[in-house]
Amino acid sequence: xxxxxxxxxxxxxxxxxxxNIAFDMASRKDGVCTLGPIIHNPQxxxxxxxKGVHCVNEPHKDMxxxxxxxxxxxxxxxDKIVEMGIEVIDATCPFVKKAQQYAKLLREENYQVLILxxxxxxxxxxxxxxxxxxxxxxxxxxMPERLKTRVGIxxxxxxxxxxxxxxxxxxxxxxxxxxxxxxxxxxxxLRLKETSEISGNVDIMIVxxxxxxxxxxxxxxxxxxxxxxxxHIETAMELDPLWFxxxxxxxxxAGASTPDWIIDEIIERINNIGGLTGNGST
Amino acid sequence: xxxxxxxxxxxxxxxxxxxNIAFDMASRKDGVCTLGPIIHNPQxxxxxxxKGVHCVNEPHKDMxxxxxxxxxxxxxxxDKIVEMGIEVIDATCPFVKKAQQYAKLLREENYQVLILxxxxxxxxxxxxxxxxxxxxxxxxxxMPERLKTRVGIxxxxxxxxxxxxxxxxxxxxxxxxxxxxxxxxxxxxLRLKETSEISGNVDIMIVxxxxxxxxxxxxxxxxxxxxxxxxHIETAMELDPLWFxxxxxxxxxAGASTPDWIIDEIIERINNIGGLTGNGST
Numbered sequence: 001x002x003x004x005x006x007x008x009x010x011x012x013x014x015x016x017x018x019x020n021i022a023f024d025m026a027s028r029k030d031g032v033c034t035l036g037p038i039i040h041n042p043q044x045x046x047x048x049x050x051k052g053v054h055c056v057n058e059p060h061k062d063m064x065x066x067x068x069x070x071x072x073x074x075x076x077x078x079d080k081i082v083e084m085g086i087e088v089i090d091a092t093c094p095f096v097k098k099a100q101q102y103a104k105l106l107r108e109e110n111y112q113v114l115i116l117x118x119x120x121x122x123x124x125x126x127x128x129x130x131x132x133x134x135x136x137x138x139x140x141x142x143m144p145e146r147l148k149t150r151v152g153i154x155x156x157x158x159x160x161x162x163x164x165x166x167x168x169x170x171x172x173x174x175x176x177x178x179x180x181x182x183x184x185x186x187x188x189x190l191r192l193k194e195t196s197e198i199s200g201n202v203d204i205m206i207v208x209x210x211x212x213x214x215x216x217x218x219x220x221x222x223x224x225x226x227x228x229x230x231x232h233i234e235t236a237m238e239l240d241p242l243w244f245x246x247x248x249x250x251x252x253x254a255g256a257s258t259p260d261w262i263i264d265e266i267i268e269r270i271n272n273i274g275g276l277t278g279n280g281s282t
Numbered sequence: 283x284x285x286x287x288x289x290x291x292x293x294x295x296x297x298x299x300x301x302n303i304a305f306d307m308a309s310r311k312d313g314v315c316t317l318g319p320i321i322h323n324p325q326x327x328x329x330x331x332x333k334g335v336h337c338v339n340e341p342h343k344d345m346x347x348x349x350x351x352x353x354x355x356x357x358x359x360x361d362k363i364v365e366m367g368i369e370v371i372d373a374t375c376p377f378v379k380k381a382q383q384y385a386k387l388l389r390e391e392n393y394q395v396l397i398l399x400x401x402x403x404x405x406x407x408x409x410x411x412x413x414x415x416x417x418x419x420x421x422x423x424x425m426p427e428r429l430k431t432r433v434g435i436x437x438x439x440x441x442x443x444x445x446x447x448x449x450x451x452x453x454x455x456x457x458x459x460x461x462x463x464x465x466x467x468x469x470x471x472l473r474l475k476e477t478s479e480i481s482g483n484v485d486i487m488i489v490x491x492x493x494x495x496x497x498x499x500x501x502x503x504x505x506x507x508x509x510x511x512x513x514h515i516e517t518a519m520e521l522d523p524l525w526f527x528x529x530x531x532x533x534x535x536a537g538a539s540t541p542d543w544i545i546d547e548i549i550e551r552i553n554n555i556g557g558l559t560g561n562g563s564t
Contacts, residue, residue, distance in 0.1 A: 164454055182457065
């Protein structure tokens with residue numbers, strides 16, 4: 001059984017940076033927490049917890065330091081932490097920070113601000129907080145009904161560019177002035193492109209990453225939309241030997257928040273299954 | 283034979299305004315010229331000439347006043363006329379003036395300026411002159427090769443919105459920031475929409491207007507792309523009775539620069555042909 005692993009599977013720049021900051025803090029200081037999961041990967045969050053860095057939902061006066069996760073936090077929450085005298089260690093992805101700043105700028109320039117992304121996602125919530133009232137969140141396929149004359153757009157960093165194209169197609173004849181900050185992270189786009197190429201050449205796709213990870217879920221949905229049988233898993237333990245019956249070629253990809261060791265375990269277990277089922281391995 | 287005439291056929295706001303200015307000047311002053319045809323309709327230009335307003339290509343010291351046509355003129359030419367002490371009567375369409383000002387603003391804000399339109403069209407040449415160097419003219423289907431990070435777009439007022447959508451689809455993943463002034467004139471878009479609706483219900487389409495008129499040519503091409511037999515004519519004299527053999531329903535539309543009397547003559551002649559061929563008339 002042949003296995004093709006995406007070269008761009010796993011940690012992106014922003015995730016790598018945040019995880020390094022968190023493990024570094026774990027070894028240097030007690031009483032450090034992350035506000036919400038630092039990245040959308042339950043296994044990594046657990047391993048940080050084992051080192052003493054706990055994930056909490058609200059700041060507490062006994063905390064010494066709070067690590068801001070890759071997706072950022074709402075501005076008001078940041079202010080609250082500072083007021084409580086807790087040290088802020090900012091591990092927000094620099095690309096998310098840019099999206100926050102552009103959203104703020106668009107509001108200052110009096111545009112009606114549209115954020116293209118998932119309204120429940122922490123990144124979108126953090127960007128929203130820089131706009132204040134009147135912000136419109138556009139979830140793909142659900143186009144905004146009422147538009148003002150001057151519209152400004154920022155995009156959740158992990159959105160596919162196809163969603164931005166659909167939004168522009170919909171609004172270009174309804175607004176007189178549109179300013180777009182294409183804040184889609186290049187690494188997300190390239191990972192999606194590579195995953196597309198692999199999907200076209202394999203019998204099944206294994207997509208590794210947190211079920212709460214937007215970009216991993218998007219990768220899995222994209223593979224399915226290409227007609228290939230796709231399994232979205234978090235760990236190697238979930239792999240079922242039955243999936244590989246009669247399969248000659250397996251593709252493996254992973255979201256931006258999936259640690260290398262999880263990808264390595266998955267490849268090892270697929271190789272074992274290949275050996276057991278007599279499909280061979282390359 | 284049934285005839286359906288587009289309600290929006292003929293003069294738009296900007297053309298009506300310019301033609302009124304020109305005929306008004308003709309009755310009040312000698313030595314008045316237009317720089318280039320005031321609108322893209324040879325018949326109307328001829329009737330203005332009969333009243334003493336001549337169309338010239340270059341300003342001359344003997345002129346008393348120059349009427350600037352609907353499409354505007356390059357900024358440098360305007361300066362030259364002023365320097366020569368000739369009175370400038372500005373009949374530039376207010377929507378074209380907006381496009382000129384937005385192009386200037388985009389350049390001042392350091393955007394790489396793209397003008398979507400026909401490079402040889404006087405309107406595009408007038409808009410270009412407000413940008414200076416480094417402007418890129420994008421003719422539909424010919425996408426720009428090299429883009430900077432920050433791109434600003436204005437559009438020739440008579441372009442179809444579909445061309446703007448194609449341009450955005452092409453460049454949205456290649457630029458980081460895009461500012462669009464959608465300067466497409468609403469009346470052009472509505473005329474195209476109405477023409478589409480009529481085209482779907484008739485046997486042949488007659489499109490009236492100057493052969494040098496961008497928006498009339500666009501109407502005719504659009505009808506053809508919808509699969510209906512289409513004739514682009516300038517005057518009623520060009521109508522050929524053979525076109526109407528076996529035809530039950532004729533659609534008539536006209537560009538923004540086509541005078542009402544030309545449309546009226548065309549309808550009258552189609553009615554006559556219908557009578558001659560025994561197709562009846564409504």
